[in-house]
Amino acid sequence: MTDPIHQFQIHKLFSIAKIGSAEIAFTNSALYMIIAVTVICAFLIGSTRGRALVPGRLQSVSEMLYEFVADMIRGATGPDGMQFFPLVFSLFAFILVANTMGLIPYGFTVTSHLIITVALALLVFLTVIIAGFWKHGLHFLKLFVPSGIPIYILPLVSAIEVMSFLTRPLSHSVRLFANMLAGHITLKVFAGFVTMLGAAGILGVVGATVPMALTIALTALELLVAVLQAYVFAILTCIYLNDALHPGH
Amino acid sequence: MDPIAAKYIGAGIACIGMGGAGVGVGTIFGHYLAAAVRNPSAADGQFPRLIFGFAVTEALAIFSLLIALLLLYAV
Numbered sequence: 676m677t678d679p680i681h682q683f684q685i686h687k688l689f690s691i692a693k694i695g696s697a698e699i700a701f702t703n704s705a706l707y708m709i710i711a712v713t714v715i716c717a718f719l720i721g722s723t724r725g726r727a728l729v730p731g732r733l734q735s736v737s738e739m740l741y742e743f744v745a746d747m748i749r750g751a752t753g754p755d756g757m758q759f760f761p762l763v764f765s766l767f768a769f770i771l772v773a774n775t776m777g778l779i780p781y782g783f784t785v786t787s788h789l790i791i792t793v794a795l796a797l798l799v800f801l802t803v804i805i806a807g808f809w810k811h812g813l814h815f816l817k818l819f820v821p822s823g824i825p826i827y828i829l830p831l832v833s834a835i836e837v838m839s840f841l842t843r844p845l846s847h848s849v850r851l852f853a854n855m856l857a858g859h860i861t862l863k864v865f866a867g868f869v870t871m872l873g874a875a876g877i878l879g880v881v882g883a884t885v886p887m888a889l890t891i892a893l894t895a896l897e898l899l900v901a902v903l904q905a906y907v908f909a910i911l912t913c914i915y916l917n918d919a920l921h922p923g924h
Numbered sequence: 925m926d927p928i929a930a931k932y933i934g935a936g937i938a939c940i941g942m943g944g945a946g947v948g949v950g951t952i953f954g955h956y957l958a959a960a961v962r963n964p965s966a967a968d969g970q971f972p973r974l975i976f977g978f979a980v981t982e983a984l985a986i987f988s989l990l991i992a993l994l995l996l997y998a999v
Contacts, residue, residue, distance in 0.1 A: 914976060
């Protein structure tokens with residue numbers, strides 16, 4: 676039970692279909708994703724149902740959430756980036772709720788699995804490429820040719836630009852995954868110290884208060900990391916979308 | 925050398941790179957704090973840039989972490 680990796684196990688709840696030897700199963704990961712989406716939808720629909728001119732408490736929260744994401748997009752991409760508001764808002768809300776839900780004891784963190792974060796990062800990456808070519812055609816490739824660079828080092832700079840563009844989904848996804856994974860493992864390792872010391876007798880129980888206090892402090896830190904990583908993911912999405920909208924440097 | 929031992933040593937060496945990125949992230953936040961204390965009214969406007977610089981620097985740490993993870997689980 677003290678295995679810190681145990682919490683990340685995906686297990687099957689029930690089977691949906693079978694294609695050849697591959698099985699499509701409803702897992703605890705899928706359950707938590709559905710819970711996250713349900714929580715977001717229920718909160719946003721429920722809090723804005725009144726459509727009061729002077730918002731109440733809950734409506735203020737959802738309006739603040741809207742304004743926060745809208746300011747982020749306007750700041751990073753300019754006013755024409757607002758057409759991507761639904762994408763950025765969905766990503767931000769989903770990651771925020773999934774991250775914070777994972778902090779509940781015995782919970783499961785959806786975003787601590789690379790497959791989920793890669794799917795989200797590839798969604799952003801492909802959106803940037805498709806929207807860039809859709810809006811600008813081949814002028815989108817100007818992204819890789821910064822202006823004002825002497826012609827003899829331009830090939831080198833372009834190669835670096837292409838490389839940095841292609842590594843974006845990698846760093847975008849692994850950042851969220853690694854932060855969630857490392858934080859939860861640290862938390863469980865410290866929680867393991869509490870049980871190990873607590874089993875060692877009366878002196879151990881006194882000693883166990885130190886890792887217990889550290890666990891509580893780490894939980895607060897993890898809450899900060901959970902919110903910060905959702906923000907980082909969303910602002911990087913905005914910055915990448917800015918490249919699709921304004922490819923010239 | 926035993927190849928499995930070499931694998932673990934390699935993963936450990938790959939993690940040294942994260943130290944360099946740690947220095948970079950510290951520099952970014954330290955300079956932001958120094959600038960924010962000098963001119964608090966301009967601090968909020970630069971927060972997205974702070975996060976962008978932090979994210980780009982952290983990407984380098986992520987690459988070395990990725991090498992370590994690849995060595996541990998994929999090689």
